[in-house]
Amino acid sequence: MATKFNLKDLPYSYDALAPHISEETLKVHHDKHHQTYCDKFNGALEAAQIESEDFREIFANVADKPAIRNMGGGFWNHQFYWESMAPKCSGPSELPEMHKAIVDSFGSFDKFKDEFSQKAAAVFGSGWTWLAVDSNGKLVIYNTANQDNFMMDVCVNKEEPILVIDVWEHAYYIDYQNKRPAHIDEFFSIINWDKVSERFLKIINQ
Ligand code: MN
Secondary structure, X not given: OOOOOOOOOOOOOOOOOOOOOOHHHHHHHHHHHHHHHHHHHHHHHHHHOOOOOOHHHHHOOOOOOHHHHHHHHHHHHHHHHHOXXXXXXXXXXXXXHHHXXXXXXXXXXXXXXXXXXXXXXXXXXXXXXXXXXXXXXXXXXXXXXXXXXXXOOOOOOOOEEEEEEEOOHHHOHHHHOOOHHHXXXXXXXXXXXXXXXXXXXXXXXX
């Protein structure tokens, strides 16, 4: 019997992120796109007779497993994305260690925001932009294509993420049509800095 993963509910209501992300977008994105990744990932695990429930193990060898790479990445990345957002958030300046890491790594919060926004706008086609922690505890920003993530052998970036934005068109097309930069700008109003900071502290205190 292969492993079976279930889709979790969103950690907030469908209308909770409006007007930054609409109820309609969240319903389609979670209930259709994410659910499809979940179902197809389970099918791919079954077909490959993979029993592991450990994502690092599952993603360690995906170079010759496109279904696991694409569907599994889609399943894991979206869960991480939902938890990266919240309707009511602290500002990073209220989280001293997180704020210090941003300033130490980028010079200022505004410089971080600029770099993150530019990288996200520059993803060609479909992909994700990640804020991550390198082995020295420094914050870095990188993009991954399609549904790739840091745990995969096919991904050059191995830094552990603490924040992600989905820049596939399905994430913003209903609300912003082709205006991806507007979507990125609005994303900054709904970043769950409490969660991002919690992930950061967990990594640096390991
Ligand atoms: Mn998506």
